[in-house]
Amino acid sequence: MAYDPALVSALEPDQLVAATKRPYPRRKLSRGVLALLVVLRVFIVIAVPIVIYAFVHALLVPQ
Amino acid sequence: MSENTLNLGFSAPSASGDERITYEDVLRAQDRLKVLKSRAAKSSLRLLWLLAGPGVLVMLGENDGPSMVSYATTGATYGIGFFVPFILLTFLMAFVVQEMTVRLGAATHRGHAELIFQRFGPFWGYFAMGDLVFGNLLTLVTEFIAIQAGGLYFGVPSWASVTIGVALVIVSLTFRRYATWERVLMGLAVFNLLFIPAALYAHPDGAALSRALAAWGPLPGGFTLAFLTLILANVGATVTPWMIFFQQSAVVDKGMTRADVPQGRTDTAIGAILAAIAAVATLVAAAPLFAAKVDVSTFANGADFATALVPLIGSTGATLFALGILEAGLVAAMTISTSSSYALAETMSAAEKAPARHSLNLDFAHGRLFYGVAIASTVLAAGIVLIPGAPLLAMTLTVNVIATLLMAPALLLLLLLANDTEIMGDLANGRWANLAGGTTVVAIAVVGALYGVITAFPNLLPK
Numbered sequence: 035m036a037y038d039p040a041l042v043s044a045l046e047p048d049q050l051v052a053a054t055k056r057p058y059p060r061r062k063l064s065r066g067v068l069a070l071l072v073v074l075r076v077f078i079v080i081a082v083p084i085v086i087y088a089f090v091h092a093l094l095v096p097q
Numbered sequence: 098m099s100e101n102t103l104n105l106g107f108s109a110p111s112a113s114g115d116e117r118i119t120y121e122d123v124l125r126a127q128d129r130l131k132v133l134k135s136r137a138a139k140s141s142l143r144l145l146w147l148l149a150g151p152g153v154l155v156m157l158g159e160n161d162g163p164s165m166v167s168y169a170t171t172g173a174t175y176g177i178g179f180f181v182p183f184i185l186l187t188f189l190m191a192f193v194v195q196e197m198t199v200r201l202g203a204a205t206h207r208g209h210a211e212l213i214f215q216r217f218g219p220f221w222g223y224f225a226m227g228d229l230v231f232g233n234l235l236t237l238v239t240e241f242i243a244i245q246a247g248g249l250y251f252g253v254p255s256w257a258s259v260t261i262g263v264a265l266v267i268v269s270l271t272f273r274r275y276a277t278w279e280r281v282l283m284g285l286a287v288f289n290l291l292f293i294p295a296a297l298y299a300h301p302d303g304a305a306l307s308r309a310l311a312a313w314g315p316l317p318g319g320f321t322l323a324f325l326t327l328i329l330a331n332v333g334a335t336v337t338p339w340m341i342f343f344q345q346s347a348v349v350d351k352g353m354t355r356a357d358v359p360q361g362r363t364d365t366a367i368g369a370i371l372a373a374i375a376a377v378a379t380l381v382a383a384a385p386l387f388a389a390k391v392d393v394s395t396f397a398n399g400a401d402f403a404t405a406l407v408p409l410i411g412s413t414g415a416t417l418f419a420l421g422i423l424e425a426g427l428v429a430a431m432t433i434s435t436s437s438s439y440a441l442a443e444t445m446s447a448a449e450k451a452p453a454r455h456s457l458n459l460d461f462a463h464g465r466l467f468y469g470v471a472i473a474s475t476v477l478a479a480g481i482v483l484i485p486g487a488p489l490l491a492m493t494l495t496v497n498v499i500a501t502l503l504m505a506p507a508l509l510l511l512l513l514l515a516n517d518t519e520i521m522g523d524l525a526n527g528r529w530a531n532l533a534g535g536t537t538v539v540a541i542a543v544v545g546a547l548y549g550v551i552t553a554f555p556n557l558l559p560k
Binding site (some may be wrong): 037041042043044045046048049050051052053054055057058059060061067070071074077078081084085087088089091092093 | 125
C-alpha cells in the first residue's frame with residue numbers, strides 16, 4: 035500500500051504488524067519455574083471441577 | 098530495544114510502498130506522530146492526555162454492574178467504617194498488578210494472550226484464552242443483567258434496554274479506529290462518577306469518613322462469614338483476569354513504547370484513583386440502608402438498591418444511582434467483549450491456526466474474527482438474559498467462582514512474564530516491583546481461591 039515513510043517512521047521497527055507476527059521463542063524454563071507450572075496445573079485440575087460443581091449446584095437452586 | 102532483549106531481526110521500512118506496512122500501521126503511526134511531537138515540545142499534559150486511556154478504561158471498566166452491587170451491599174451491611182480504607186487498598190493492589198501489563202505491552206508490543214502462548218507453549222496459551230473467553234461470556238451476562246435492571250428502574254422493558262445495550266456495543270466497534278473507540282469509551286466511563294453526587298445526596302458524615310480512614314473501623318459484628326465473604330467479594334470486584342489481558346492489548350493497540358511507560362503508569366494511577374472514589378461513593382450512597390436496618394440479602398441487582406434508596410436519599414440520588422448501574426454495565430460490556438476479541442484473535446494468531454489480526458484499527462474485512470468474537474459474545478450474553486427462566490443466578494455465581502479461582506494462574510503467569518528479562522530487558526520487575534507484585538499476587542491468589550471455594554461450598558464454614 036502507498037504510505038508516507040515519514041509518517042510510518044513514527045513507529046518503532048519492532049512495532050510494525052509484520053514485526054509483531056514474528057513469534058518470540060519458547061522460554062527456557064528453570065527448574066523452579068517448571069515446578070511452579072506443575073503446581074499450577076495441579077491447581078487447575080482441582081479448580082475446574084469446583085467451577086463445574088458450582089455451576090451445576092447453582093442450577094439446582096430455585097431462581 | 099535494550100541490549101539484553103531478544104532480537105527478532107526486524108529492520109525499519111526503507112521506502113514508500115513497502116508491502117510489510119499495513120493500514121493498521123499507518124493509523125497507529127498517525128497517533129504516534131502526535132505523541133512524538135508532544136514529547137519534542139515538552140508538553141507534559143498533552144502527552145499524558147494522548148497516552149492516557151488503557152489504565153482509565155480498565156479501572157473504570159472493572160467498576161462494572163456486579164462490582165457496584167458488591168460495594169452497595171458492603172455499604173448497606175457495614176455502613177461507613179472498615180471497608181472504606183479496605184476498598185482503597187484493593188485499588189492499590191489493582192494498580193500494582195495493572196502497572197506490570199503496561200510495561201509488558203510497551204516492551205514486547207504483544208498482547209498478553211499471545212505472549213503466554215509464545216513463551217509458555219500451547220497448553221497455557223489455550224488454557225488462558227479459553228478460561229478468559231468463557232469467564233468473559235458469563236461476566237457479559239451479568240453486565241446485561243445490570244443494564245436490564247437499570248432500565249427497569251426507569252420503566253424501560255427488559256427487551257428494549259438489552260437491545261439498546263447490544264446496539265451500543267456494536268456501534269462502538271464500528272469506529273474501526275482504536276483512538277476513537279478509546280475516547281468515546283472514556284467519555285462514557287466518566288459517568289461512573291455519577292455515584293459521587295448520589296453519595297452526596299446521602300449526606301455522609303465527613304467525620305465518620307475520616308475516622309474510618311484513620312482507624313480502619315468501626316466493624317459492626319466483628320469477624321463473621323458475611324464479613325469474610327464481603328472482603329473476598331471486594332477484592333474480586335477490583336482485580337480480575339480480563340483486566341490483565343485487556344490493558345496489555347490496549348497498550349499495544351495504542352502503540353505505546355518504552356518511552357511511554359511513565360505516562361502509562363500515571364494513566365493507570367489516575368484510573369485507580371477515579372475508580373476507587375466511585376467505589377467508595379457507592380458504599381457511602383448505600384450506607385443509609387445500614388442505618389435504616391434494611392435487609393439487602395434478597396436484593397438481586399442494582400435497581401433493587403436504587404428503589405430501596407428512594408425514601409432515604411431522595412429520588413434524584415436514587416436516579417443517579419440507577420444511572421450509574423446502567424453505565425457500569427454498558428462500559429464493562431464494551432471493554433470485556435473487546436478483551437475476549439483480543440485474547441482469542443491473539444491466541445489464534447500465535448498458534449498460526451488462522452490469519453487472525455487483533456486491533457481496533459482493523460477494517461471488518463481484515464478483522465472478521467476479532468470483531469466477530471466481540472459481537473457474537475455480546476449478542477449471546479444479551480440473548481441469555483432475555484430467555485425466560487434462564488439460570489442467571491447460577492451464571493452469576495459461576496462467574497465469581499471462575500474469576501476468583503482462576504485468578505491465581507493468571508497472576509502467576511503475569512509475574513513470570515514481568516520477570517522475563519529476555520523480552521522485558523530493563524523493564525523487567527526489579528526487587529521492589531517483585532516484592533510489591535509478589536505480595537499482591539500471593540494475597541489476591543489466596544483470597545481468590547478462598548472466595549471461589551466458599552462460593553462453591555457455602556456451607557463449608559460455620560455461619
